[in-house]
Amino acid sequence: MASKTKRHLVIPDTQVKPGYDLSHLKWAGRAIEDYRPDTIVHLGDHWDMPSLSSYDKPGSRSKEGSRYRDDIDAGNEGMEILTEPFKGIKGYNPDMIFLTGNPENRIERAIEDDPVRLEGVIGYDDFELCGFRRYDFLEVLQLDGIVYSHYFQAAGTGRAIAGSIDNRLNKIGQSFIQGHQQGMNYGTRVLPTGKIYHGLVAGSFYRHDEAYMGQGNGHWRGLVVLNEVEDGNYDIMPLSISYLEKKYGG
Numbered sequence: 001m002a003s004k005t006k007r008h009l010v011i012p013d014t015q016v017k018p019g020y021d022l023s024h025l026k027w028a029g030r031a032i033e034d035y036r037p038d039t040i041v042h043l044g045d046h047w048d049m050p051s052l053s054s055y056d057k058p059g060s061r062s063k064e065g066s067r068y069r070d071d072i073d074a075g076n077e078g079m080e081i082l083t084e085p086f087k088g089i090k091g092y093n094p095d096m097i098f099l100t101g102n103p104e105n106r107i108e109r110a111i112e113d114d115p116v117r118l119e120g121v122i123g124y125d126d127f128e129l130c131g132f133r134r135y136d137f138l139e140v141l142q143l144d145g146i147v148y149s150h151y152f153q154a155a156g157t158g159r160a161i162a163g164s165i166d167n168r169l170n171k172i173g174q175s176f177i178q179g180h181q182q183g184m185n186y187g188t189r190v191l192p193t194g195k196i197y198h199g200l201v202a203g204s205f206y207r208h209d210e211a212y213m214g215q216g217n218g219h220w221r222g223l224v225v226l227n228e229v230e231d232g233n234y235d236i237m238p239l240s241i242s243y244l245e246k247k248y249g250g
């Protein structure tokens with residue numbers, strides 16, 4: 001009997017900005033070429049948009065347009081590097097999903113803040129998605145029994161659900177995958193019925209250190225492959241960035 005199981009490949013936050021090394025994106029593309037996942041999910045925070053970072057603070061104004069364009073171009077170049085190794089492979093047409101993260105969402109916030117000047121001038125249309133379908137910031141996506149979102153919010157308060165995997169599984173109520181938070185945190189819960197819920201937080205697929213993280217830069221970085229995905233259950237196979245470098249970096 002043919003198997004119904006799928007393979008997902010998860011790309012955590014890539015945080016692309018001008019002038020940063022993007023070779024790991026090529027390694028990711030090579031891994032996709034090798035592993036041929038049915039579904040590729042990029043968890044967001046790809047266009048890091050430092051030119052609009054002032055929009056994180058209420059009441060601040062935008063920076064000049066040339067830096068905006070540089071940020072867009074850097075992310076677009078990253079998308080091209082990522083998809084180049086597997087695009088055009090005959091008979092391979094993965095479902096490619098991109099979840100909008102909070103840095104990308106700065107574009108929407110900038111427009112809301114200054115619609116007269118920015119409406120129709122900047123926008124999500126500037127992203128070259130290279131075959132990915134974009135979902136809006138915090139849109140929740142159901143895929144083979146797993147819910148995906150950039151992060152999850154608590155009902156009622158809208159606050160980001162945080163803490164242990166067990167706590168998150170309690171609040172989310174089923175297998176979930178999110179990015180947004182550095183490193184990798186994974187756990188399962190087995191119900192008396194034999195059903196298994198998996199929780200995965202994976203938020204870093206980049207090589208640079210973030211200045212604001214200081215000693216926190218030692219976190220895990222990599223891709224995550226999910227084998228045998230069916231009805232929320234799967235076998236997890238992390239591919240660390242150092243493993244990818246060994247395999248594809250030569």
Ligand SMILES: [Fe+2]
Nearest residue numbers: 045101102180
């Ligand atoms: Fe984020």
